[in-house]
Amino acid sequence: MPGHASDETADGLLRDRLPHSDQRISQLLDILWCNVWLVAGTRHDVPDVLNWNQVWGMGRAGAHGQLVVSPVGPTLVNVIAGTNVTLAVSFSGAPDPVVTWIMGVLPVVTWTLNSNEAPDIDINGKDVLRIEKDGSLTFVNVPLAYDGDYTVEMTKSGLGKALTSFTLKIFETFQNVTLNTKPDFAKEGSDVFTLHYSMLRGVVQHQVWFFNGREINNNSHYLMEQENLLILGPNRSDTGEYAVLLTNPFSKVTVRSNVAVRYGPDEPKLATHPPQTFYVSGESLNLTCQSDGFPQPTSVWTFGDKILTDSHEGVLSLPNVSASQGGVYVCTLLNEDTKEQREKTVTLRIYERPLNDPTCSVESLNNTRLLFHCGWMGGTPQAELSFPAISASSNGLGNFSVTLEASDSLNGKNTQCIAKHTLENRSCNITTRSPLKFVPSVRTEVDNDGKIVVTIQCLSAASPEAVVSWSRGGQAVSSGTTHHISRDTTLLTIRHINASYFLLQNYTCACSNPLGSHRREIQLQGPSISRSSLFPNQDRTIITLTWEVPNASVVTGFDIQMKGPQLQSNTPNATRTKAGSDGFRTIQRKTGLERKTDVFVLDPKSTYRFRIIPKARLTPGEPSGIHRIGPGDGLSGPAIAGIAAGIPCSLLFLLLLCCLIYLCVSYCKRKNNQTPYPVSRAVEKAKAAQPDKSPHILLAGGLKSPPDYNRLHQTPSERSVDLPMFVPPPPVRVATTV
Known part of the structure; x- marks a missing residue:
């Protein structure tokens, strides 16, 4: 209104100048300010009808700049779904404020009180929500979806914001409530068993669970959450009646369910009747097998791979037993509901002969004598054992041993043990042998202290087993800081920090038993590759x-x-170093x-x-x-030097070869130019006097004359003239004087 701001300023200045103790003047100012509001209301801002208390409150609130809104009645409102309910409010401090109702965080209704414009109502709530002239919110046939928290905000320009909150709880009466379990039955040892209630309609405000009439609280065994009761790790003690009480302000209901926890079978209990440690062939006996469980477990007896059908309620009858019926009997107990099963076995001893076969062995005594042993356990009576080749008069029952001095005649000899029983005779053999040739093995590693550990093993096949002794450079080796011999004496371990300690070390292992020995020498070498x-x-x-x-x-x-x-x-874009x-x-x-x-x-x-x-x-x-x-990396320096030195030598060799060829050719030419035979003067004269160029026919038989050897040695110019016929001289006989 005009002048309102200046009036508030004047009022504030006047109040600041008044003493704080002068309350009467402050009250007069409040009355004065109310009159101003009344005058303004006659114009246009105040409704036509206002009682004095409202005007007085509006005056005081306006004087202090405060808008107040408060609930009318309780802020927690319980209501049955489908009925009408109003969240009533009242306000003071300003006329016709803007009212906004918020459901949760979402505004659903906005309106300026006494405005001619229609309220702005959420489109989904137009059939449900109504706003009253005093700002209250009414729900028509309220559905369950409108359950929640509501806040009303009133604002007026220059006076700030006022608000208050409500909680609306919408309930339904309970109908068709049932209690179910998941899984169908409780099983002892399972992780969890759940009881769950459901209903056709109804809203639960409180729920209380009971077991056999006693209220259940959350603990390590029970856990309540929403519509469920969880039994953690159910056991047989959880069998009983479970109930849940559901209530709201308008109704309550109790539903019950009986739960039987399945368990078992427990550990089977087996017994034999009559109770005996063993049975003789021809006797009769019963085997019983029982166990606790719910439902009662069923029992099945098996022997080997065969199911015995003669059992009844866990009792198996065995009349007139024989040796073939001795052995392990298995009782299997099964819970039909849980499919859990247990097994337990019982062994029947029905004696007719000793079990298994006799066994023979030989041991060394002080590396000088042999201890022969023979055993055949079990049997009724026990078997009689003896070594006839060693001692014809001594024997024993069950276990028998005899000692014999070692000799070369026993090396490789087969010694037999005779095992005699009333119904059956058996035997076993043992072959005594001195240690055979062997190859020592060497293994090297580094221990956690950084020392080199060399292990040498010498193992030889022998009967009785060979004992290994170790020496180094003729001195016996014993276990200590550097050397350690294993319990069975076959391994020698050497530890040292320096590698040179092992170089050229000579170790000797000797495998021996009372029948002989065999030794090998091991010379340790430095690191090398063969x-x-x-x-x-x-x-x-x-x-x-x-x-x-x-x-x-x-x-x-x-x-x-x-x-x-x-x-x-391996990286595709990596640069390669050439x-x-x-x-x-x-x-x-x-x-x-x-x-x-x-x-x-x-x-x-x-x-x-x-x-x-x-x-x-x-x-x-x-x-x-x-x-x-790789493809090669070119000639080396020495190769290049060799080639450089070889080129002049090759040229000199070729020159010498050419000179040799020339000399040979010249020599051949000179030799060919010499006259092979002497020519007499008479012949030369005959050549000059003879005009006939035709060859001279020496024989009437038409034989050709011998070749002209002089012509062959003439030059080509000389050969152009016909040569005279050469007449060889008569043969000359030469006498040889001895």
């Missing part, structure tokens, strides 16, 4: 190195070394027990060299041979 190989894959990108180690070599590990370019990376180290570098380290390794991601176009370095802890041994893979 043989190694390299195997590439088809693409030559992966190689496998294998190696072998001498039996007596002390090796705790291997360094795998490579010479060549760096290995390629050049590598000039020397070998270690790329892998293996334990002393390994004998092979794989090297991956090789470049098939590059050359690599590999070798294996055996090590005894930190001491390296001689490396293996070098294995190369």
Whole structure:
């Protein structure tokens, strides 16, 4: 209204100047302010009819700038679904405020009191919600969905906000309430058993569970949640009547259910009648098998793989038993509801002969005598045992032993034990033998203290078992800090921090029994490799190195070394290093027990060299041979030097060869130009006087004349003139004087 703000300012200034103790002047100001509101109400802001108390309250509230809204009646409202209910409120401090009703956090109705405009009601609640002129909210035929918390907010410009809250509980009367279980029955030992109530309609405000009339509370065995009662780990003591009492302000109901917990079968109880430790063939007896459970378990007797149908309620009758009926009988108890079953066995001893077969063995006594033993346990009566080849007069029952001095005649000899029983005779044999040849084995490792541990084993087949003695350099070895001999004496363990301690150490193991002995010497060697190989894959990108180690070599590990370019990376975009180290570098380290390794991601176009370095802890041994893979890496320096030196030598050799050929040719020519025979002067004269060019016919038979040898030695110019016929001289007889 006009002047309202200035009036409040003047009122505030006047009150600030008044003493705090002058309450009468403050009351007069309140009356004055009420009159102002009355005058303003006659114009347009105040309703036509207002009683004095409302005007006085509005005046005081307006004077202090406060809007107040309060509930009329209780804020917790219980109602039956389908009836009408009103959440009533009253307000003071301002006329015609804006009213907003909120359900939970969602506004459902908004209206300015006494406004000519229709209230803004949630579209889903137009048939249910009504707002009254005083701001109260009415529900028509309220359904269950409107159960919840409501808040009313009233606002007026310049006066802030006022609000109050209600809780609306909507109930239904109980109809058709039932109590069910899940699973269908309780089983002892299961995790949980649940009782659940359900109904056709009804809203529960309180529920109370009972067991055999006693109220149940939440604990480690019972857990109540919503419509369920959970029995955790049910057992047979949970059998009984369960009930639940459901109540709300308008109705209550109690439903009950009887629960029988299934359990068992418990541990079976077996008995024999008459009770005896054993039975003789031809006797009769009964076997009984019983156990507790609900429902009562059923029993089945089995013998071997056969189900015995002669049993009744757990009792099995065995009349006139025989030896074939002796053995293990199994009683199986089954609970038909829970499908749980238990088994228990009983062994019937029906004696007719000793069990199994007799056994023979031989032992060493002080490494000088032999103790022969024979046993055949069981039987009624016990079997009579003897060694006829050793002693014809001595024998025993059940277990029998005899001692004999060792001699060479017993080596490889088969000794028999005769086992005699009333119904059956049996025997067993034992062959005595001195220790056979054997090969010691050496194993090397490193213990947790960093010491090298070398274990030597000497094991020889012998009967009786051989005892192993150890020595080093002629001195007996005993267990101590460095050396340890196993309980069966077959293993010698040597521990030392320094690898050089083991080098060229000679150990001797001797396996002996009363019939003889056999010894072997072991000379420990430094780390070495006896043989190694390299195997590439088809693409030559992966190689496998294998190696072998001498039996007596002390090796705790291997360094795998490579010479060549760096290995390629598995990463597709990785940069490949073309050049590598000039020397070998270690790329892998293996334990002393390994004998092979794989090297991956090789470049098939590059050359690599590999070798294996055996090590005894930190001491390296001689490396293996070098294995190369790749297309080659060019000529070495010595090869180039050899080729350079060989070229001049080759040229000099060719020159000498040419000179030799020339000399040979010249020599042949000179030899061919010489006259092979002397020519007489008479012949020369005959050549000059003879004009006829035709050959001279020496024989009337038409034979040709001999060849002209002089013509062959003439030059081509000379051969153009016909040569005279050569007449060989007559043969000359030469006399030889002796």
